[in-house]
Amino acid sequence: MSAHSAALPAGSASGPSSPDARSGAGGLFSAQGLRALGGGAYAMAQSELRKLRHDHLDIITRSVQPLLWLFIFGTALSHTRSLTLGHLEYRAYLAPGVMAQAAMFIAIFFGLAVIWERDVGQLQRLLATPLPRTAIVLGKAVGACVRALVQALLLLVVIAAAGIDVRWNLGGVLGTLALLMLGTAGFACMSMLLAAAVKERERFMGIGQLIMMPLFFASSALYPLNVMPGWLHVIARVNPLTYEVQGLRQMLVGVGGAGELWLDFLVVGGFLLLMLAAATRAYPKAIL
Amino acid sequence: MQTPADVGAIDPAVLVDDLVVRFDETLAVGGVSFAVAPGEVFGLLGPNGAGKTTTIRVLTTLLPPTSGRALVAGHDVLGESLAVRASIGYIPQAISVDGALTAWENLDFYARVTGVPGRERKQRIAQAIESMNLHAMLDRLARTLSGGMLRRLEIATALLNQPAVLFLDEPTVGLDPSARRMVWEHLGALRAEVGTTILVTTHLMEEAERYCERLAIMDMGRLVEQGEPAALLERHGTESLEEVFTAGTGRTIEEQEGRLSDVRAQRRTARRLG
Numbered sequence: 221m222s223a224h225s226a227a228l229p230a231g232s233a234s235g236p237s238s239p240d241a242r243s244g245a246g247g248l249f250s251a252q253g254l255r256a257l258g259g260g261a262y263a264m265a266q267s268e269l270r271k272l273r274h275d276h277l278d279i280i281t282r283s284v285q286p287l288l289w290l291f292i293f294g295t296a297l298s299h300t301r302s303l304t305l306g307h308l309e310y311r312a313y314l315a316p317g318v319m320a321q322a323a324m325f326i327a328i329f330f331g332l333a334v335i336w337e338r339d340v341g342q343l344q345r346l347l348a349t350p351l352p353r354t355a356i357v358l359g360k361a362v363g364a365c366v367r368a369l370v371q372a373l374l375l376l377v378v379i380a381a382a383g384i385d386v387r388w389n390l391g392g393v394l395g396t397l398a399l400l401m402l403g404t405a406g407f408a409c410m411s412m413l414l415a416a417a418v419k420e421r422e423r424f425m426g427i428g429q430l431i432m433m434p435l436f437f438a439s440s441a442l443y444p445l446n447v448m449p450g451w452l453h454v455i456a457r458v459n460p461l462t463y464e465v466q467g468l469r470q471m472l473v474g475v476g477g478a479g480e481l482w483l484d485f486l487v488v489g490g491f492l493l494l495m496l497a498a499a500t501r502a503y504p505k506a507i508l
Numbered sequence: 509m510q511t512p513a514d515v516g517a518i519d520p521a522v523l524v525d526d527l528v529v530r531f532d533e534t535l536a537v538g539g540v541s542f543a544v545a546p547g548e549v550f551g552l553l554g555p556n557g558a559g560k561t562t563t564i565r566v567l568t569t570l571l572p573p574t575s576g577r578a579l580v581a582g583h584d585v586l587g588e589s590l591a592v593r594a595s596i597g598y599i600p601q602a603i604s605v606d607g608a609l610t611a612w613e614n615l616d617f618y619a620r621v622t623g624v625p626g627r628e629r630k631q632r633i634a635q636a637i638e639s640m641n642l643h644a645m646l647d648r649l650a651r652t653l654s655g656g657m658l659r660r661l662e663i664a665t666a667l668l669n670q671p672a673v674l675f676l677d678e679p680t681v682g683l684d685p686s687a688r689r690m691v692w693e694h695l696g697a698l699r700a701e702v703g704t705t706i707l708v709t710t711h712l713m714e715e716a717e718r719y720c721e722r723l724a725i726m727d728m729g730r731l732v733e734q735g736e737p738a739a740l741l742e743r744h745g746t747e748s749l750e751e752v753f754t755a756g757t758g759r760t761i762e763e764q765e766g767r768l769s770d771v772r773a774q775r776r777t778a779r780r781l782g
Contacts, residue, residue, distance in 0.1 A: 259620055259623075260620070260621050263620035267606065267609060270613050274609075340602045341603045342606060344570065344598075345666075348569060349622045349623070350594045
């Protein structure tokens with residue numbers, strides 16, 4: 221065996237992509253890196269849309285649970301008048317919380333279940349393409365966002381049809397969707413990080429529930445922070461879902477929680493960046 | 509200057525030099541060296557757990573080697589991993605197409621993520637469809653395809669970036685005999701038409717003998733023998749590669765049936781190791 225042949229020319233059939241790829245090794249923020257990042261995320265988002273088109277039923281069945289919260293729980297609780305919300309109807313108060321919760325559920329199950337059950341070989345392959353690692357994780361997160369976005373639009377239509385007292389202005393709705401996407405991407409990355417840690421496919425569903433319900437209850441999704449006992453209030457204060465819900469509520473029904481809108485975007489955006497960085501490090505290694 | 513028998517004299521498509529991969533206490537690959545000439549169909553043959561998949565993972569830049577060197581299409585897997593990834597196609601043993609997408613959508617997806625330039629995408633997809641003969645299945649969801657069709661689709665998705673080297677990990681696992689033959693025939697045709705170098709792992713002696721031009725036999729992380737199948741048989745004065753394996757290792761290679769549990773066990777091992 222000759223072991224001394226040092227610099228060999230590239231294989232003749234390696235195609236036009238290989239020379240640029242070499243110069244693109246400069247990093248994620250080179251033109252090449254950004255193009256790969258955008259292209260990869262676009263391809264994955266498009267695939268999710270295509271899957272939704274092949275299976276519309278999925279998004280509808282997933283929308284049942286948030287609607288139950290809104291119309292059963294919300295209607296029942298609004299009759300008890302146990303929360304002092306001014307002249308705001310409880311269902312209007314609850315609507316942003318339910319939207320955020322529904323998107324979070326999609327994100328967490330997307331990361332946990334879909335990837336491990338269906339995409340094991342696909343991820344191995346993606347890791348062997350010139351796509352940057354960040355693009356793979358971000359692309360998956362964008363895929364979750366596509367699903368969450370379709371569901372959010374569906375929920376907004378139902379909320380409008382039910383005559384729930386939401387402020388319908390274009391800026392508010394667009395801002396709502398934007399914040400919802402940031403949060404969904406963040407929770408999707410969090411669940412990929414979790415998948416990397418848990419590794420056993422069978423345990424995912426249980427762990428997913430274990431994470432999701434406390435995040436939901438320890439947030440301002442169902443009730444204002446000031447009705448919480450002190451310890452729960454502390455947890456809710458560091459829960460990104462709280463900020464997501466507060467931001468949505470401010471934009472959608474005009475009720476600011478304790479925070480201001482810029483802070484809500486800042487916290488949710490920061491959460492996304494943190495989770496993206498952590499998942500990019502941990503996730504591709506764990507999938508092998 | 510070049511003699512076909514001595515691949516060391518020409519620039520090899522794949523060069524592995526004293527490769528070692530260690531996971532904690534486990535030695536998965538213990539000092540393996542081989543070279544694959546451009547345009548060759550090269551087989552890594554051995555039982556499950558021999559280190560074949562680990563070797564492929566090093567060559568596809570998924571795993572860093574503990575020591576030793578590996579070059580693919582002239583690029584070092586450690587120092588120039590991006591250039592390696594731009595020059596290869598890789599089909600892992602686990603299904604790598606998305607069952608919830610159609611065959612065509614899978615091709616489109618892989619064209620986008622493997623960096624095929626936008627203006628060439630359509631034409632490359634058409635070529636891949638032609639070469640793997642996928643016309644009849646383009647609009648079907650991948651989960652409705654048979655095992656043999658799935659493998660052909662996967663191979664097609666791996667051709668879109670016109671790889672210099674195509675890596676296939678146990679491409680015929682779980683297929684019935686006629687589907688296996690068809691997969692091999694398509695690989696042979698690809699090699700004949702485009703000259704793609706093909707590195708394939710298998711634990712099926714008969715397939716290795718029939719379809720690979722050269723073989724490296726692996727067992728327990730080491731390379732036992734390498735050469736052309738006929739030369740190996742002649743060297744050991746035997747009729748079958750099983751006997752070559754036994755002569756090299758002192759053990760018999762068990763033919764493993766019950767493929768699903770096989771794949772599961774391998775995946776579990778892989779997950780534990782990774």
